[in-house]
Amino acid sequence: MLVGAAPVLAVQDIAASIVHYRDVLGFDVTFQYGAPLFYACLCRNDVNLHLIAAEKTKRLPGNSAVAVFVDDVDALHAELSARGAKVVKAPENYDYGMREFNVIDLDGNELFFGMGTGSEK
Numbered sequence: 001m002l003v004g005a006a007p008v009l010a011v012q013d014i015a016a017s018i019v020h021y022r023d024v025l026g027f028d029v030t031f032q033y034g035a036p037l038f039y040a041c042l043c044r045n046d047v048n049l050h051l052i053a054a055e056k057t058k059r060l061p062g063n064s065a066v067a068v069f070v071d072d073v074d075a076l077h078a079e080l081s082a083r084g085a086k087v088v089k090a091p092e093n094y095d096y097g098m099r100e101f102n103v104i105d106l107d108g109n110e111l112f113f114g115m116g117t118g119s120e121k
Contacts, residue, residue, distance in 0.1 A: 062108030
């Protein structure tokens, strides 16, 4: 049985990314690893995201995307906008039954935040 998932995003500057995810996107830093630091876990409510320094992986920074399901897209959009998040698409309803918006992190990794609208076609 699957019980969870934690996407791992490659980032160029892990220290700066940790600050961004904490201060701009509202995540708590729950784990940091390495000397020098090269890995971190960040959590917000039931969502866990992991960051890895680009020099520790073959994956390129800025090439990941994560979909996060939320209870109130518009409230989260207002919060993240006020915190200075780089919103690349404002909340919008889609015919596949979702209302979503998306932001990018310092490297260009994309985070989609969405909720069902109850109007799937």
